[in-house]
Amino acid sequence: MVRCRNTTSDKVAVKSSIYLLQERFKQLQKIKKMREEKELLKNMLMHFDHHVESYNNNNLYFHSGLNMISPHNNPKSSSQVSVSLWPDIKSRNIEFQRKGKMLPPRQQPRPGGLQTSLSLIVSPDACGSPNPQERDSTSDQARDSPSESASSRETWPTSDALMAKKMEKEKENGYAEHSVVRNVSHSDKISLRDIARERVDVIADRMRNLPDEYLEKFKHELRVILEGLGGSQHRDEFLFLQRLVNSRGDLTNGTLCITHRTQLEILVAIKTGIQAFLHPSVSLSQASLIDIFLYKRCRNIACGSVLPAEECRCEICSKKNGFCNLCMCVICNKFDFEVNTCRWIGCDLCSHWTHTDCAISNGRIGMGPSVKNGASSAETLFRCNACSRTSELLGWVKDVFQHCAPSWDAEAFVRELDFVRRIFQRSEDARGRKLFWKCEELIEKLKGGVADPMACKVILSFFQDLDVDPSKSQENDEGGHLIAPQEAFNKIADVVQEAIRKMEAVAEEKMRMVKKARLSLEACDQELKDKAQEVTALKMERQRKKQQIDDLESIVRLKQAEADMFDLKAGEARREAERLQRIALAKTEKSEDDYASRYLKQRLSEAEAEKQFIFEKIKLQESSRASQSSAGGSDPSQMMYSKIQDLIKNM
Structure with missing residues (x-):
């Protein structure tokens, strides 16, 4: 019977080869993981550098007046970088938190409905655009x-x-x-x-x-x-x-x-x-x-x-x-939604409209002969750009204030007075100069907190007095009569008081400007201190981030060295595995040869035993048949027996 091979050395060699192959596979997996972590760390470092650069670009600017680097915002509200480093690469956690940039504030829409009618009276058909x-x-x-x-309001x-x-x-x-x-x-x-x-x-x-x-x-x-x-x-x-x-x-x-x-x-x-x-x-x-x-x-x-x-x-x-001559300025070709205002000047003859700002900037407002009093006197006139004819402005301003001033608030009142002040700023006639001074006086009072109805009453009474005083003064001037001493003294006192009042107003304005400049200087000094502190904080922050970058780079170099070391060990393990594989293959071939030789020897011994058994059996049969032949002579079976015996001997 054939025996199965069961050598202890062959089993040990195969098991050791399998174990080495498993260890090599684990090392290769670890090397692959380390390479992935290395790539991840490089990407995170590049991302970190990008955020640091963005942080510096977004939070530093050059102050136009001081030529020094200053942050836009408080450093506490700027971008923050939080880095936590641990020995194990799996436990690193780098977080980037950035706040969005503030948008400029949108222009607020003006309350109320839209009106584009250019008449002095509010029209019920006035609508918006x-x-x-x-x-x-x-x-x-x-x-x-x-x-x-430029002054139109966003209404949509x-x-x-x-x-x-x-x-x-x-x-x-x-x-x-x-x-x-x-x-x-x-x-x-x-x-x-x-x-x-x-x-x-x-x-x-x-x-x-x-x-x-x-x-x-x-x-x-x-x-x-x-x-x-x-x-x-x-x-x-x-x-x-x-x-x-x-x-x-x-x-x-x-x-x-x-x-x-x-x-x-x-x-x-x-x-x-x-x-x-x-x-x-x-x-x-x-x-x-x-x-x-x-x-x-x-x-x-x-x-x-x-x-x-x-x-x-x-x-x-x-x-x-x-x-369109109904709603557009003849100079700038633009339209807006201002109504019941001195912002628009209308021609009395052709009914074309012009912005007050455009008329002033293009020299369409100036001195000219009075339309009512002839060429002997001059007054402030508006020359239309469409028909080149003139219109007087003092009566137009008076009509605007009489019809529209009661409905103005303080802001609108100051704006309208400023329009009138700029219109009559270069006026040379007495009434125009008085109106200019009165507008400046009322603007200061309104800024100081004077009630709107009081200012409206003052300007309307001023227009009434202005219509009466020039006629009297003109009659006195044309008649050439002498003025009584007391009246002359009174006029001189009025002029002196007016001059003193103007000087006081100028002095108050200068004091206000000096106070404002002092406050601005103090605010500037405080801002300089704040900016210096912010710059120091930014430098410390940049130094800290630079240290963090150096730490990350050292970790990258360390992991690179570890990866190279594991790569070297993996090569050695691979070569050792190949050597063991060759040894196992040689031992396997040798064991197979030994098994084949032993198997052949076993078969040969079995064949010899079988041959001996058959030979003994033949001898036994031969002896029995010999005894039979001696008794009965030769027969064909005896001949067949002899042939088989010869054949066995030949084998």
Whole structure:
């Protein structure tokens, strides 16, 4: 029977090989893990350096007056970096916490309804218009509307507020706007530049396939550009879009009739620079939008007059595209919503309107011969830029104050008095100088806390006295009569008292300016101290972060050395495993050879035993048959037996 091989040395060799292979696999896993942790640590270090650089860039600036580095905010409110280092790489925890940058405050809308009527009396038909913009802006402020004057108020809801409400509504409905936009195919997506330069019919067909949410997002993008919050980038983008629209010759009445509603609103907003046409609450007919685009209708939505207004044939109304003499300034071509004010000056003859600021800056206000009293006397006059004829200003100011002053608050009263003061600042006639001094006096009193009704009564009584005094003084001057000594003394005393009062006012103003300068100096010194402390704190913070970076770099170097060491050990283990594998293979081959030789020997001994057994059996049969043959002679079986015996011997 065959025996199975069961050598102890072979089993030990195989088990040791398996154990070494398992150990090598564990080492390779550990090396892989260390490499992953090394890459993670490098990424975290790079991220840390990026945040430190951003922190330094966002929290340091050069003070324009002091030429020293100062933080924007308190260091406690600036970006913070918290680093916790532990010996084990798995327990490191690096946290970066950054606060967002504060946005500039938005311009607050002016309360109350909108009024664009330029009459002195409040008109019940006065209505409002949004804050517009146009290309010929002269304002230095990025957010001033180019088609309005600088003092106009924002009266329409801001785009950010509209988008916030819209997002809240979408969240209530369970979806966000970007999810809708994402479903729009790439071929249907368009941009503002596509609308400004592509064919009208092509863009109209593509916009009809877009959802309303995408179109609203589109209008919001243009509103943001018109607001100019992005600085020069938004201004350049708007000017580029406006050049594209103005350079096109195919935008006629016929082609604009086939436009999409949103497409037409965007084209009108780009050409006029007025974002009100994109406002959801503004709903103009398509014909009105086309007329505004083609300069056939006033771009002021509150006016909406067909141009030229009142069929005026003057040079300005005929040559200036889009100019409306009912609501726009003949100098700057802008409109605003100020009514019942001295901000606007109207021509008595042609009824064109001019901003007071524009008239002063362009020299349209000056001295001239009196219209009422002939060429012998001079007074302050306004010369219209449209008809070049003059209008007297003192009576106009008087009418404005008599009709509108009772409804003004303190702020409006000070503003109107300042307009009048600047109008008569260079006046040379006696009445104009008196009005100038009175305005300065009332402005100081109102700033000091005088009640509005009292100031209104004072200015109205002043106008009444002003109408009486000049006539008397003029009669005395024309008659050439001598003045009584007592009357002369009284006049001299009045003049002296007036001079003393003026000197006292000037002295008070100087004292107030000195006090204000002292307070400003103290505030500046305190600010310098605060900034110095903040700079010291920032330097300490930067030093601490530099130390943290050095610690991280040392950890990286340590882990790199560990990784190299484990890599070396892994190579040694791999070579040892290969050597043991060769030894195990050699022992396996040797054991197989030994087993084969022993197996053959066993088989040979078994064959010998079987041969001996058969030989004994044959001998036994031979002896038995020999006895039989001696008794009965030879037969064929005896011959067969002899042949088998010979065959066995040959084996």
